[in-house]
Every structure is written in structure tokens, then in C-alpha cells.
Amino acid sequence: MSSDPYGDRGNTDRSIANPHGAGTLRPSPGTGQAMDTASAFLIGDCMTGGYGKGPDILHDCTIAVDKGEIAVIVGPNGAGKSTAMKAVFGMLDVRQGSVRLDGEEITGLSPQDRVVKGMGFVPQTNNIFTSMTVEENLEMGAFIRTDDFSDTMSQIYDLFPILKEKRSQAAGELSGGQRQQVAVGRALMTRPKVLMLDEPTAGVSPIVMDELFDRIIEVARTGIPILMVEQNARQALEIADKGYVLVQGANAYSGTGKDLLADPDVRKSFLGG
């Protein structure tokens, strides 16, 4: 109690201070940032958790994406960006919090069940079947569909014309950028309600990166909400409707992409001034 500057300093003299009936409640100041999470299409709400029996990596981390939006998770190395994404997709032991898709609680579902529920996920690495042709990769993406998926496939070929050209080539023989297109195409084959991309531009050249971002915007324009983890914070925030800056597994800043780009703190700490 001695550390409390406004404490009673050990005074028990009731003749000068009357403690009887004094109020103890304090009003909360709130977070100061508006976050409309009730209506979010996909939300990982207050997630705390880590891998297996290991220590917690995420601490009360909240990630949400709304219909028709691109949400981007950025942050320094080791901030838990990919981990947060994995937590939303059910590949992390979430010990607290909940994940909801379209208002439905999915925290207990396995990743494959989440795919069935309409989540598309593109892992950062090993995200294509290298020994299979481009077309077979897309077919495997549509494995859970029992209806005719040739429409979806032609839509994907329209979206990524290079894939149509290379359809019968083994996907492992393609360049880095083309592989990422195969990976995104594979995830789109299920006609997901939300698409999650884990660092789609990792390891590709700047030119290819710009092209990939253009393609991602095009995908978003077809009405699929996109949740994306990105290393290239500035470019990602430029196309983002919503941005989350994570630091040490917790939300540090969040807001629209523009706000974050304009925020002096964010600029100073993550965007290099």
C-alpha cells in the first residue's frame, strides 16, 4: 500500500479520516480504439495460447476480419504474427479466448473441419503439391467438393492466367511467384468464405511481390474477406482495410491501414520513420 501515492499512508485515525462507506469502484477508461468485433465475420477473440505444452506465445490477442475487407497482421520478427494466424486456424493450443466464424463458435474444431466450414488457408511454406501438376493441385484443393468444380477452376485460371498456361506442368517446377499463385488458387478451389494467407510474398522479388498484391486485391474484390500476415508492413498496410500490429504476442496497435500508416508511434517503431 505504501507504493500507492493516494493511499492512507498507514493512517488509522478515524477522527481525521472517515473510511466508512467510501467508494471503491473505478470507471474503466476503455481502450480508446473502436473495435467492432461482435459483427466480425471471422474473429479470434482474446486468444491466449502456445504450441503443445510450451509457454504462451499469444497473450489476449484479438484478430478480426469483416466481409469484403482485407485485414493485415504486421509486426516485428517473432511477434507471433503467423502464430496468431495459426491460432485462428486451429493449429495452436488456444488456452483462452474463442474463434468465431460468421457468429458460430469454432474454437474446438480441427483445421480440416474449419476448411469444411469455409476457411481457406495458404501456409507460408510447403503450400503446394510439388510433384503434381498445376491442374491436379487445383483438383486437390476442391477435394471436399462433391459438385462440379470446373467453373471455379476456370475462374481461377482467369484470375491467374499464367496457371492456365502451365496447367499440366509439375507445380514444383514453377517459379516462386507462380507457386504462390498455385497455392492461393488451391485454397480458392473450395470457394472459401474467408481466405487466410501466411506471408504470401515471402521470398519473392519486389516486382513479383507487387503483382501478387494486385492479385490479392483482385481476389478480395470478388467478395472474399482476406486475413493476411505480412513482412512488408508498409505495402501490406497500404492495401489493408484493417491492420493489426502485434508485439510479443499481444495487440499493440490496431486500426485501419491508413491510420496505422499515419500513426507516428507505428511509423517510428515498425515502418522506419
Place this chain on the structure above:
Amino acid sequence: MDFLNAIVALANYVLIPAMSYGSQLALGALGVTLIYGILRFSNFAHGDTMAFGAMVTILVTWWMQSIGISLGPLPTALLALPFGILGCALLVLATDKMVYQFYREQKAKPVILVIVSMGVMFIMNGLVRFIIGPDDQNFSDGARFIISARDFKQMTGLDEGLAIKTSQGITVITAIVVVALLFWFLSRTRTGKSMRAYSDNEDLALLSGINPERVVMYTWFIVAALATVAGVLYGLDKSFKPFTYFQLLLPIFASAIVGGLGSPLGAIAGGFIIAFSEVTITYAWKKILIYLMPESLEPSGLVQLLSTDYKFAVSFVILLIVLLFRPTGIFRGKAL
């Protein structure tokens, strides 16, 4: 004339036996390579799986023979084959449920599964010998030859005869049909593609909604079919003795590794490479050389590079050479 005789002798003693032995090895190696590609371990119990499938087929064949069912000139065993496949499939699926599934759930490393498969091998080995006994069993019936040596001599007037056993003809034809079916299945059907996808990238297959347990189940079924077919063909061609099947493990593994583990095409190529080397090295070439060489140069010995007792050494040496100089095998295996 001497030259023709030499060719006929070569075909009779080397090419045709090696061809059918190669087909049997190829079918066996295909099973090993499928397990390696999809379940990711070398299945030491494969030889005994073959023995079990062959044993069920033999029991059903005997039953069919006893009630008078036959296929005319073809061996009755062909009719019993589907039952053998079914019996073998039940055994491997039960083994998977009771043994391998547990280790998959623990995400055990493949090397653990290799040791586990050795345990399974001993159990299956005992099971087969317990049921049918350790002795030689004869179950082939029908016509023995497609062309017998005497008929061939009469037809062509050559000194050398060419005999093609029914079992050899059936072996090669069955092997071609089975391999064609397998490749069609793996490259054209949805299930086959899902198996290749699972072999290529297990995590991504899971994310694509491919059910791993389903893939594993199909794999075991196909492996049981391949093992039974290979086992029955080997039994028809030579004879059925549980211990020989256990010994077959070495040439089969050599075939799969030489071709490139995980590559079905490699398994077939490897099977024929091992079979042809084994037969050519253990064959006594005197007869053929006598036809081809001038009388003054005729060999006095048998010109047999290695006694047939040492035929397994051939597989070993080829295996060593491949592992030293091209460890991934001819077809650069790993994924289906």
C-alpha cells in the same frame, strides 16, 4: 543354326525365368514403395504379408479343388486370388488398426515404425507357419506348359527347346494388368490423386480436406492386393514355403531401393534389374558359349559366375553399389 540355338537357350534359361521373377519382384517392390511413399516407412513385414496372402489363396484353392471347381488349363489359384486378397487385406487392416494407427497418433518418427514393422513381421511369419506349416506346399494345377520343350523342338527343328510354363505366362500378363491398373488408379482417379497428394505433402493434404485415415486404408488395401498377387504368382512359379517369402524381402527391398524408394516406376525397373542380374550371374553359361564359340575356345568349366546358393549376394552387391553412387535410386524416388 548354332546362333539360333544359342538364342533359344538364352531365352529358355535366362530371359523367360528372369522376366517372370522380375515381374514378381516388381509387384512386391511396388507394395514396399507404396508403403514407403504414403506411410513413410520401410515395411519389413512385406515378405510375410505376401506369404499370408498366398496362404489364404492356397487354402481357398484346396477347398475349390476339393469340391471340383477348376479353371481348365489355368490354375485354380487365379479363381481363389480375390479371396486371398480379401483375407490379406483384412489382416493388414486389422494390423494397422491394432498396431500402426497407435504410432501414427503419437506422430512417431518413421524409424520407430520400421522397428514396429519388424515385430509385425515376426508375428505374421509365425501366424503363417502356424496355420499352414513350415513345409513346401503344392497348389498349382491346370496345364503345366504353354509350350513345352519337346513341342518347340518339333515345331522348329532346333536342338534347343524353349519351354514356357503356364505360371510364367500368367505371371507376366497379370503383372502387366496389375501395374497398368495401379498407374491408372494413381494418375486418373480422385482417390489415387489424393494418395499422391498425401504422399507429397501430408499437411497440405489435410488442409485440402483429404482424410488421412482414408488414404492409409486405401493404401493398405492396395498393398495387400499387390502382395497377394505377387505371393501367389511366386508360389505358382516356384513353390510355396513360408521361409522363402521371408527371404524374398531382400531382393524386394533391393528392387525398391535401386529403382528409387517411393517411385512406382522405379520399383518396376528395379525388380527387373535385380531379377536379370540374379539370373544371369547365377546361370551356367557353358551351353550357350559352346554354341557361339569356335570349338578350340570352348570352355571346360560351367562358366557360372556365382553358385545359385549365393543368389542373395547379387541383390546385396547391387544394393551397395546403388547406395554408394546414387542413393536416391534410378528414378530419384521420395514422392509418388
